[in-house]
Amino acid sequence: MSARAAAPLLALLLVAAAVQGEDTGAVDFPDEDNEVLDPRKIVDLLGEEDYLDVLVGGGEDGKWLSLPGFGLFDNCINPPPECPNSNITFWLYTREIGDDPEQLDVAVPESIEYARWAHGKPVKVLIHGYTGDKDYSPNTEIRPAYLKYGDYNVISVDWSPLAPSPCYVQATYNVALVGNCTAQLIDEMVRLGVAAFEDIHVVGFSLGGQVAGNIANYIRSGKLTRITGLDPALPLFTTISTSPRLDASDAQFVDVIHTNAGWKGKLMPSGQLDFYLNSIIQQPGCSWDSSCDHARAPAYFAESIASPQGFWGFSCSSIISFYTGLCSPDDAAELVLMGEHANSSSRGVYFAYTNPTFPFAKGHDLGEAVESLHNATSQVGGALGETAFNATAGAAEAAGAGAAEAAAHRPTLHNDN
Ligand SMILES: *[C@@H]1O[C@H](CO)[C@@H](O)[C@H](O)[C@H]1NC(C)=O
Numbered sequence: 101m102s103a104r105a106a107a108p109l110l111a112l113l114l115v116a117a118a119v120q121g122e123d124t125g126a127v128d129f130p131d132e133d134n135e136v137l138d139p140r141k142i143v144d145l146l147g148e149e150d151y152l153d154v155l156v157g158g159g160e161d162g163k164w165l166s167l168p169g170f171g172l173f174d175n176c177i178n179p180p181p182e183c184p185n186s187n188i189t190f191w192l193y194t195r196e197i198g199d200d201p202e203q204l205d206v207a208v209p210e211s212i213e214y215a216r217w218a219h220g221k222p223v224k225v226l227i228h229g230y231t232g233d234k235d236y237s238p239n240t241e242i243r244p245a246y247l248k249y250g251d252y253n254v255i256s257v258d259w260s261p262l263a264p265s266p267c268y269v270q271a272t273y274n275v276a277l278v279g280n281c282t283a284q285l286i287d288e289m290v291r292l293g294v295a296a297f298e299d300i301h302v303v304g305f306s307l308g309g310q311v312a313g314n315i316a317n318y319i320r321s322g323k324l325t326r327i328t329g330l331d332p333a334l335p336l337f338t339t340i341s342t343s344p345r346l347d348a349s350d351a352q353f354v355d356v357i358h359t360n361a362g363w364k365g366k367l368m369p370s371g372q373l374d375f376y377l378n379s380i381i382q383q384p385g386c387s388w389d390s391s392c393d394h395a396r397a398p399a400y401f402a403e404s405i406a407s408p409q410g411f412w413g414f415s416c417s418s419i420i421s422f423y424t425g426l427c428s429p430d431d432a433a434e435l436v437l438m439g440e441h442a443n444s445s446s447r448g449v450y451f452a453y454t455n456p457t458f459p460f461a462k463g464h465d466l467g468e469a470v471e472s473l474h475n476a477t478s479q480v481g482g483a484l485g486e487t488a489f490n491a492t493a494g495a496a497e498a499a500g501a502g503a504a505e506a507a508a509h510r511p512t513l514h515n516d517n
């Protein structure tokens with residue numbers, strides 16, 4: 101992200117903060133229960149032209165403005181906050197069902213009760229992010245990996261009508277609704293006895309990681325057993341309050357894999373067990389393509405399901421300690437396993453390295469790790485280093501990484517998330 105790209109978003113954050121302080125009465129600004137700004141309210145505040153400027157201002161030569169059909173609400177939906185919702189669908193895959201999934205529709209309980217479940221087997225709920233769908237990351241990597249490995253029920257959540265490009269802001273706002281409707285499905289599955297609540301594991305990628313966190317705000321069956329966040333996105337305009345985003349309280353075990361931290365993915369720890377891979381923002385084999393870095397989180401997780409070597413991380417108390425060289429694999433007391441088979445009692449922040457191509461897992465082999473640590477630190481250098489050092493407070497993160505996140509999610513012509 102260039103400073104130029106960040107400036108308009110930072111300006112918006114400052115405007116929002118200033119107006120919030122004034123209590124205009126006209127605009128309902130975020131409070132404890134609703135930190136994600138409704139895009140319609142931003143427009144009320146700034147006017148559509150300024151809003152567009154804020155959204156697209158970082159593009160080189162204003163090229164985002166010239167995208168055909170680009171308009172604030174042209175194809176962007178913020179549906180009424182009701183579940184079930186025709187724009188949010190749930191698809192069951194098992195070994196028996198194969199590639200032609202069965203739709204689970206809360207409005208039609210028989211579709212849930214009589215679906216061909218792998219009864220008594222684990223349930224994995226996969227949630228895509230911005231510009232995704234049920235046949236996009238993390239589904240493409242993780243669904244086949246589970247079904248090859250064993251008898252699983254894999255449910256792919258599809259909220260693609262609510263998250264198309266260029267509707268990033270709207271998609272962010274829709275995250276809570278998708279969390280609500282997914283919670284409703286899970287409650288219904290439990291009520292109908294097709295799945296045991298403790299067998300349910302939710303895995304969300306990018307904005308889908310934030311959807312997973314939102315399930316906790318709505319679910320009635322209890323506290324989810326496990327949520328895995330794969331490079332969870334930092335929604336626009338959040339405060340330091342935890343309710344709208346994934347955090348350690350959202351399930352009994354929340355494990356997180358960070359592969360593009362501080363850019364498309366959240367920089368700060370989001371779970372009880374957080375792994376940062378390689379140089380934390382850049383992944384080997386990705387040659388400075390942040391979409392590639394981001395998508396490595398589901399790729400590593402998928403590989404972890406059946407990996408004979410496994411991904412093992414060494415402990416370090418924080419990103420800052422990692423970057424200042426206070427931690428190294430040399431003096432790591434123990435290595436901790438990342439991914440599907442992580443120990444649900446493990447806690448803390450860990451760092452791990454991968455190979456540049458499949459198989460990515462390096463097992464316990466940390467022979468090169470110290471050298472690659474030095475390499476990574478020197479390569480990434482300035483920008484990330486400063487962001488990392490400055491992001492010690494939640495507020496700093498909201499301003500810095502939030503802007504980076506927004507810049508990374510600027511409207512583009514291709515699916516990049
Ligand atoms: C969640 O969905 C239910 C069912 O439509 C609805 O009654 C409830 O108001 C929703 N909750 C929120 C906070 O939107």
Ligand SMILES: *[C@@H]1O[C@H](CO)[C@@H](O)[C@H](O)[C@H]1NC(C)=O
Pocket residue numbers: 443444445446
């Ligand atoms: C999981 O971690 C806990 C606490 O660190 C440890 O006591 C336990 O033996 C571990 N379990 C496995 C299967 O490694």
Ligand SMILES: *[C@@H]1O[C@H](CO)[C@@H](O)[C@H](O)[C@H]1NC(C)=O
Pocket residue numbers: 468469471472475
């Ligand atoms: C570190 O960088 C040097 C010089 O670019 C390179 O030769 C070496 O292979 C790198 N080591 C690792 C482990 O990446």
Ligand SMILES: *[C@@H]1O[C@H](CO)[C@@H](O)[C@H](O)[C@H]1NC(C)=O
Pocket residue numbers: 486487490
């Ligand atoms: C980080 O903080 C220092 C000291 O407050 C400041 O001089 C520097 O500009 C900041 N860097 C970034 C990238 O925000």
Ligand SMILES: CC(=O)N[C@H]1CO[C@H](CO)[C@@H](O)[C@@H]1O
Pocket residue numbers: 177179180186187261
């Ligand atoms: C793809 C899809 O189901 N889109 C629906 C989203 O919801 C609106 C109403 O809120 C429907 O009109 C669309 O058909």
